[in-house]
Amino acid sequence: MENYEKQVNNVSPEPILPSENDLILKVNGGELHCNKSKMMESSEFFRGMFESDMKEAKANCVQVQETDIEAMAAVVDFCMTGRIEMSSDTVHCVAEIACKYQVPRLISMCSFFLRDSMTDENCLSTMFFAETFFLKEAYSKSKNYVLWNFMNLIEKEEFLEMDVCHLKTIIDHPQLNVKCELETLEAILCWVNHRRRERIVLLSEILQETKLLDFCYGADLELMKNSPDIVDNCSGDLISKMNAVKNYEKRVRCIPHQLISVGAHVESDTSEDEKEMKLHRGHIVSYDVDTGHMMPYTETPDGCLVSHDVLMGKKGYSACVQGEKIFMSGGENTLGKNTWMMTIWCYSSLEKTWSVVAKLRTPRRHHAMCTLGKSSLLLMGGFGRYRYRLDSVEEWNCETRKWCHRAPLPEKMVNIRACQCKEKVFVTKNGSPSSLFSYNPQADQWTSHPLQFNFGDLAFDAKRIWMIPDDELLYVGLDNMDTVLQFNTITHQEMRCSLFNNQGTFDASTYDFLQLIPEYLNETCEVFQALRRVFHIQGNVCRDRLCSFFVCFVKNEVFALPYFPD
Structure with a gap:
């Protein structure tokens, strides 16, 4: 967390400029009082607004479409003072608002905070969130963390609750850290069995639409074909595809x-x-x-x-x-x-x-x-x-x-x-x-x-x-x-x-x-x-x-x- 703390400490608060620079942001029934110049200095969104020909450019009161007034207040306070109290409970809301209103220094601080707060319990949600909001530092670290520690995550709540598209994306990655593809199948079945009644129908789809079989060799492939879960729940097309797999066509998962x-x-x-x-x-x-x-x-x-x-x-x-x-x-x-x-x-x-x-x-x-x-x-x-x-x-x-x-x-x-x-x-x-x-x-x-x-x-x-x-x-x-x-x-x-x-x-x-x-x-x-x-x-x-x-x-x-x- 040192990165964002250093950034905060390098900013000195200045008093709000009076009169024409006073600005009121109306947020979900509440009001946030701030300084127009300060907001323009910190936020590319507000700089574009107040330097444009829009009617808001000369207004001293602007309506903001946000539901979380506390998170918005934290972002506004950061724009005014350069300081913010970050926690695991608030960082996601703050990061989302910072991205929406284009506050680059705050975006970077949120990314560093998420990067430095990585655990087995939150790495998956951090990766998906960071990818959505282009948080470079958090995404790079969380992706590496997930791929390397994959088999330690398969019983964690975030893994069991993630959607099938995210599961397919992880299974497809050539740098997934598994000893063999039987471990990959174990992870898939762990996810399926968490909600077996609704997910068992997805098993055949997952195996056919991912590259798992492309990474699978000889004896492991035979064990997969004889797995009761695959025999009882997968389509004939998948079994035919597994029978047609040739070892010389194999790709190798390779961790640099x-x-x-x-x-x-x-x-x-x-x-x-x-x-x-x-x-x-x-x-x-x-x-x-x-x-x-x-x-x-x-x-x-x-x-x-x-x-x-x-x-x-x-x-x-x-x-x-x-x-x-x-x-x-x-x-x-x-x-x-x-x-x-x-x-x-x-x-x-x-x-x-x-x-x-x-x-x-x-x-x-x-x-x-x-x-x-x-x-x-x-x-x-x-x-x-x-x-x-x-x-x-x-x-x-x-x-x-x-x-x-x-x-x-x-x-x-x-x-x-x-x-x-x-x-x-x-x-x-x-x-x-x-x-x-x-x-x-x-x-x-x-x-x-x-x-x-x-x-x-x-x-x-x-x-x-x-x-x-x-x-x-x-x-x-x-x-x-x-x-x-x-x-x-x-x-x-x-x-x-x-x-x-x-x-x-x-x-x-x-x-x-x-x-x-x-x-x-x-x-x-x-x-x-x-x-x-x-x-x-x-x-x-x-x-x-x-x-x-x-x-x-x-x-x-x-x-x-x-x-x-x-």
């Missing part, structure tokens, strides 16, 4: 993503483009695969540790992504000076704001943090005070806003990597990883998986270990090695993946991997296919650009965040 680095490693011998990032030490940066450039993404607040040089490794903070949010925890700004970051910071790419979501119970640096399910964060190991190595594991539940202890790591670990793969969390440590450790949150139990894969002597010289979770597969590599471990998290089978092709003659054991030559890149390697899927790299990316991104990924902490345009 940006690649984000929370502390890129920019060293003294890096390129000039990377050196420019030292001007943005307080920023998280984005990476453009098409150009290979890094740009500032968002500035971090005071107290949130971000470093774009080799000091990042010394500060020891940890970061992870959950949905549209980046979380950052722990670290020590200056080692040995008791300058711990004792908070978990969160940046929302939807809200475009930072917030502190939790206070750490234990100082940690060079620890691991990863998501657990849809609502929790798991903090593991690292250094505590006095360089004491930790094996403790703590869970922060973002919904209940409570900490709880989890089973400790099998051993005390620092400089560790962790990620969620399927329903489990996998952890390994830098140096010479000989085992993977998996955590089962249902059993609260750790399991060790000794590796047959030998990373070799070079593992001790590695600066960073990295992981890529891809469905049930987990890829584990080091920043100085040309071979990657592929680990099946279900069968526990291991496979070696070579990052290089057979071109050229060189000794991979002494090759500087961070200077990877694009011609040596094995584009068909499973690692690069997983990289494309996990980081939402669409289209044909040339070998040079894919190589540049992979080097960036190996050197840096890179995440894919949903992109929500303004």
